[in-house]
Amino acid sequence: xxxxxxxxxxxxxxxxxxxxxxxxxxxxxxxxxxxxxxxxxxxxxxxxxxxxxxxxxxxxxxxxxxxxxxxxxxxxxxxxxxxxxxxxxxxxxxxxxxxxxxxxxxxxxxxxxxxxxxxxxxxxxxxxxxxxxxxxxxxxxxxxxxxxxxxxxxxxxxxxxxxxxxxxxxxxxxxxxxxxxxxxxxxxxxxxxxxxxxxxxxxxxxxxxxxxxxxxxxxxxxxxxxxxxxxxxxxxxxxxxxxxxxxxxxxxxxxxxxxxxxxxxxxxxxxxxxxxxxxxxxxxxxxxxxxxxxxxxxxxxxxxxxxxxxxxxxxxxxxxxxxxxxxxxxxxxxxxxxxxxxxxxxxxxxxxxxxxxxxxxxxxxxxxxxxxxxxxxxxxxxxxxxxxxxxxxxxxxxxxxxxxxxxxxxxxxxxxxxxxxxxxxxxxxxxxxxxxxxxxxxxxxxxxxxxxxxxxxxxxxxxxxxxxxxxxxxxxxxxxxxxxxxxxxxxxxxxxxxxxxxxxxxxxxxxxxxxxxxxxxxxxxxx
Ligand code: FAD
Ligand code: NAP
Numbered sequence: 001x002x003x004x005x006x007x008x009x010x011x012x013x014x015x016x017x018x019x020x021x022x023x024x025x026x027x028x029x030x031x032x033x034x035x036x037x038x039x040x041x042x043x044x045x046x047x048x049x050x051x052x053x054x055x056x057x058x059x060x061x062x063x064x065x066x067x068x069x070x071x072x073x074x075x076x077x078x079x080x081x082x083x084x085x086x087x088x089x090x091x092x093x094x095x096x097x098x099x100x101x102x103x104x105x106x107x108x109x110x111x112x113x114x115x116x117x118x119x120x121x122x123x124x125x126x127x128x129x130x131x132x133x134x135x136x137x138x139x140x141x142x143x144x145x146x147x148x149x150x151x152x153x154x155x156x157x158x159x160x161x162x163x164x165x166x167x168x169x170x171x172x173x174x175x176x177x178x179x180x181x182x183x184x185x186x187x188x189x190x191x192x193x194x195x196x197x198x199x200x201x202x203x204x205x206x207x208x209x210x211x212x213x214x215x216x217x218x219x220x221x222x223x224x225x226x227x228x229x230x231x232x233x234x235x236x237x238x239x240x241x242x243x244x245x246x247x248x249x250x251x252x253x254x255x256x257x258x259x260x261x262x263x264x265x266x267x268x269x270x271x272x273x274x275x276x277x278x279x280x281x282x283x284x285x286x287x288x289x290x291x292x293x294x295x296x297x298x299x300x301x302x303x304x305x306x307x308x309x310x311x312x313x314x315x316x317x318x319x320x321x322x323x324x325x326x327x328x329x330x331x332x333x334x335x336x337x338x339x340x341x342x343x344x345x346x347x348x349x350x351x352x353x354x355x356x357x358x359x360x361x362x363x364x365x366x367x368x369x370x371x372x373x374x375x376x377x378x379x380x381x382x383x384x385x386x387x388x389x390x391x392x393x394x395x396x397x398x399x400x401x402x403x404x405x406x407x408x409x410x411x412x413x414x415x416x417x418x419x420x421x422x423x424x425x426x427x428x429x430x431x432x433x434x435x436x437x438x439x440x441x442x443x444x445x446x447x448x449x450x451x452x453x454x455x456x457x458x459x460x461x462x463x464x465x466x467x468x469x470x471x472x473x474x475x476x477x478x479x480x481x482x483x484x485x486x487x488x489x490x491x492x493x494x495x496x497x498x499x500x501x502x503x504x505x506x507x508x509x510x511x512x513x514x515x516x517x518x519x520x521x522x523x524x525x526x527x
Contacts, residue, residue, distance in 0.1 A: 003131040008033045008447075009122050011108045011385075015063065015089065016041020016420040016436030017138035019387040022096045027451075030116075033102035036120075038349045040098065041089040042140055044082055049186060049370075050193035052082035053308035055271055056431045059219070059227045062088065065437055069095055074224070075442070079216045079271070079326065095178040096185045098525040103128070111135055113415065118456040118527060120416065133456065136443060137382055138420040138436070141428050144380035146373040146492065148181070152351040156369060162192065163372045164339045171368070173197040179357050179364060180284045181349070183209050190372065195339050199279035202364045204357065206344040207485070208314045210295050211325035215269030238434055241509025245273060248328060252279040254289070267298060271326040281320050282479045282504070288318040295319060302331040311343050317484035323428065357371040377487040378423045378501040379403050389414035402497035406460040406468045406522060407512070409439055415459040418443040424472045426508050428472045428488070438509055445516050446523065456527030458504075464522035476500035 010021045013035035024031045038047045044052075054061045058075035068093055076084060078210055103126070110123040120135040145164030153160070161171065163186040174197050180187050181204040188211050193199045237244030254262060265274045280287050296313040303309035312331060333339055347361030356366040379399065387395040390413045398404065399414060405411045408425025409418055420439040421427035426484060427435050446458055481500055490496035515522065 001129050003121060003129040004032075005119075005131045006030045007132065008032070008134040008136060009034060009108070009111075009120065009130055009132040010101075010138055010141075012042060012138035012140060012420075012434075013036075013037065013040040013093075013102050013104070014044075014138065014140055014143075015433045016440055017042070017064065017136075018089075018092060018096060018141075019063065019437060020136050020138050020420070020440045020443065021098060021101045021511040023440065024447070025101060025177075027444075027448065029447075032132070033098070034106050034108050034124060035102050035498045036107040039090075040093040040102075041086045043142060044086040044089055046143070046165055047163060047186070048082055048168065049161075049163045049190045049372075050171075051155060051189040051191075051238060051328070052186075053078065053079045053164075053214070053216070053326075054085060055185065055214075055323075057273070059082075059224075060234070060431055061085075061433055062490065063437070064235055065441075066095075070211060075219055077216055077218055078269075079214050111417075112386075112388045112392070113390060113417075115390060118416065122491075134416050134418070134443075134447060136418045136420065137385075137422075138440070139381035139385075140376045141381075141421045141432065142195050142375045144376040144384060146282050146375055148352075148371045148373060149350050150349055150357075152353055152429055155354045157354050158367045158369070159455045160371065163187070163370065164375060168395070173368065175199050177356075177365060178202070179204060179366040179369045180372060181357070181369065182374065183207070184372060184374050185209075185323065186374070187370075187372035188325045188327045188330045190370065191339075192327075192333045194370065195333050195336055200366075201339045202342050202357075202366065203339065204342045204344055204349065204359075205311070206348075207316060208312050209325055210292070210314050210319045210324065211327040211330050212266050212271055212274065212295070213269060213329050214271060214326045216328055238437075239509075241507065243276070243506075243512065245276065246279060248279045250279050257470070259287060259290045260294070263287075263294045266291060266295060272324060275320050275324055281382040282318065282481060285318070285480065288320070288480055292319045299331055302335075304335045308334055308341060313367050317486070318480040319379075321479075321481045321484035322486040322488065340437055374492050376486055376493050376496070378421075378427065378495075379490075379496075382419060382422070387414065387417070389417070400497075402499040403501065404465060404469050407442075407508075407515075408416060408503065410458075410460040410465075410523070412460050412462040412465040415457050416493070422498075424503055426504075429502045429504065434483070438512055442512050442516065445514050446520060449520065450525060450527075453525070454527065455525045458520075458523050458525050461522050461524055462523075466480060468522075471505075472503050475503065475505045479504055522527050 010033045021033045060472035107125040112121045122130040177200040178198045186340035204348045250403045347359040356364045397486045403423035408422035421435050485491040
């Protein structure tokens, strides 16, 4: 078969893929980008459900690497909406002139390593055959929605909407009876909007979640100026791996009274940033319990019906061991007459019928079903592609017992392959745009070194990978994360190995920088 030769294939046109493609082109490489969506934006292209917003303040949830992009964009709100973030992604794509590098509406289906040529043979669902020296999978940690698999799905007469693949035309909920299934961030953000329009909403809850108030507001000119003044400090923190916010010391040892007072910061609108300001929140049971007690006390304040309030109070996992949600009016929405909570612990979903959803207890007649079931996180987009490394070994087989890789970026036995925000990197535990930047810049540094020395092949040392996987596991074992049935642990997908997917250590960027400075001691170069 005739294959078109390029230097690099970059899969994904989210923030990570766009940056990777831009850097490689800048250095003179022949890059082919491939993206399943019709345009750029990744997460923000697909997740158009009402109420979708970032949970990291907009001023921080943006590229840090380009002065031109940052100073030419003006965020309007503390937590930007999906349309505004997508507009920003388009602004970046325009400034970088990125679209000509991409084939859109095209999915990479297979990538096989050609050992004789030191190249990746890449196939797409549009029949294109490529051969590339490097393959960069910027395919997103949260890009494969979990599909509903209840019996009877095809029987339902009305629309079924998946939050992670929301239609582009506005959905009219007016006068409609709606089922929202799931109570993760996507449901928590969309429920208040759906409930404000719909005739009736039934929320199907299996596990209640902790959600913190966004206290969203327009960004004032003063706040913008203050951010710009502090920018050099933030940028330095991003590049060096310093925390970037002032933190209490790790050995902070408050009295019970001090602790109860301190955890109130969770309600100050800082969202996820406020969780970072509680030392050892995900390590120390006493500290975590105090935070859980405080949030539950707030839920009880907000929800009028005490029985309902208890059902909305999470008790089965420590706070922050699932990504905490950041909401606007989530809990008070349950005070509306048109919203009911269906507690799936009292009767699980048995089937979807022509008229709605039937649980073990009752049947709920609805006009629209919204599935907010989450994602096959961190590994889903990678294992859905038929990736085969040395000796034709499939990645799915290499990862049978869980994803084994070095720094979330490279897999032993799969040379010249880089993944962005992969398992074993902090990825979804931090600001994911910045996590992507760190990985893109590292991959770029490796590729640049190879060009400088005329090398054609790079692979991670198997022993170094094993040591890293072991380190990631041990770091997680020292925390409360394993106690939650979370997507961090792979627990949301039946049959997925139960391992902590993101790296919890705070030293990741320091390690990346050290690896670059030491000329990549864990990597083996040839050619
Ligand atoms: P993505 O944006 O996921 O882009 C990956 C792209 O790869 C997708 O467009 C996908 O179509 C494409 N792709 C995948 N597989 C293939 C294939 N085989 N062939 C072709 N194309 C493929 N993070 C935060 O830090 N803060 C937030 O506030 C935040 N909010 C979020 C809200 C939602 C609803 C979701 C789902 C995630 C959110 N995240 C947030 C995480 C978010 O995914 C990242 O912040 C960031 O946008 C990821 O960018 P990315 O480029 O790495 O991946
Ligand atoms: P999620 O957090 O995984 O939530 C999925 C929900 O669906 C959970 O309540 C889950 O219940 C439920 N569920 C899954 N399968 C089910 C089944 N078979 N029966 C009944 N209920 C089922 O997914 P998400 O809300 O899409 O969020 C995923 C991540 O994306 C977030 O953690 C965050 O990182 C990111 N995100 C961020 C924002 C933001 O605020 N910017 C918004 C959306 C998403 P269980 O808990 O019992 O499994």
